[in-house]
Each structure stands twice: as C-alpha cells, then as structure tokens.
Amino acid sequence: MKPRHxxxxxxxxxxxxxxxxRVRCRACGFVVWSNPVPVALAVQPVGRGVLLVRRAQDPGRGLWALPGGYLNPHEAPEDAARRELQEETAVVGRHPQLVAVVGGLRDNTLIIAYRMEPLVDLQAPVTAAPEEVLDVQVFSLDELPLLAFSVHEEILAAVFKEP
Ligand SMILES: [Zn+2]
Known part of the structure; x- marks a missing residue:
C-alpha cells in the first residue's frame, strides 16, 4: 500500500x-516495496473447542477470529502469537507449535499460526485488551461462529482435521 507522501x-x-x-518516487527514486506483512495467530484448544475473540476493530468488527496480530520489532513469530494470545484473552499459551504459514493474498499479509498446548478447561475467559476485543469465548469445533477471515476457518479445519 503506497503512502501519499x-x-x-x-x-x-x-x-x-x-x-x-511496487511503486517508485519519480523525484528521488525511493521504492515502496509493499512486502507482505507477517501476522502471528494463536490456536488455543480448550477441551473439545477452541478459544476465539470477537473483534472490536475493523476489518471484521463484531465478528470472531483467532487471537493474533502484528509482530513487534525483532519479535519472533511464536513469541508474537503467545503475546497476542495473552493480551487478548489473558491465557498464557504454552509450547507453540507451527501449524500453518498462509499468504493472506487479499490484504497482503503472511499468516503464521501456532497451536498452543491444549487446556483442559477455561472458566470465564476475559480480555485484557477491550479496545481490541469485545468478547472471548470457547467454541465447540462443530459450532463455530461466523469468522471474520476465511483463512482462519481454513486453519482451524486443517489443525483439527480428524486423522
Ligand atoms: Zn521521493
């Protein structure tokens, strides 16, 4: 995405x-590379379900999604997935395992998803980031709500595929 100036x-x-x-400045030659932006996601299984957040911001405001977000400078993607999970749901993810690397072609992102060690149960999940997340809930895998991003559905289907 090119800036105005x-x-x-x-x-x-x-x-x-x-x-x-890509675009280049006619005056000074500066190039805007527009490389895909990495986004780290956390798949946190809870019992026979998965932890989702209801987004407070666009895109997808009001819809559900996997917890996640952009990487901080010099942050490893698995650390970003754990940090975002904790910020958005107060859950400390353990032993992140890489489960998907997917190009989000429409919005120029590169999604890197990690599955955390399953939790047996989670009582009354809450968010620590109300400006980002309206609600936190564990959903049964066969009763998932409408998700904000189809790629999140694809990741969940792949991660929880019956063997
Ligand atoms: Zn210039």
Missing part, C-alpha cells in the same frame, strides 16, 4: 508503477 523526499503523489506491485 514519499518517505524519501516528502513530495506528494510522486509514484510511478515499477511492476510486481
């Missing part, structure tokens, strides 16, 4: 298309 020289709308989804 060039970060190199500050000129407004200086962009020319140089192919492969």
């Amino acid at each position: 060039c970060a190199g020289c500050g000129r407004p709308d200086p962009w020319e298309d140089v192919g492969q989804g």
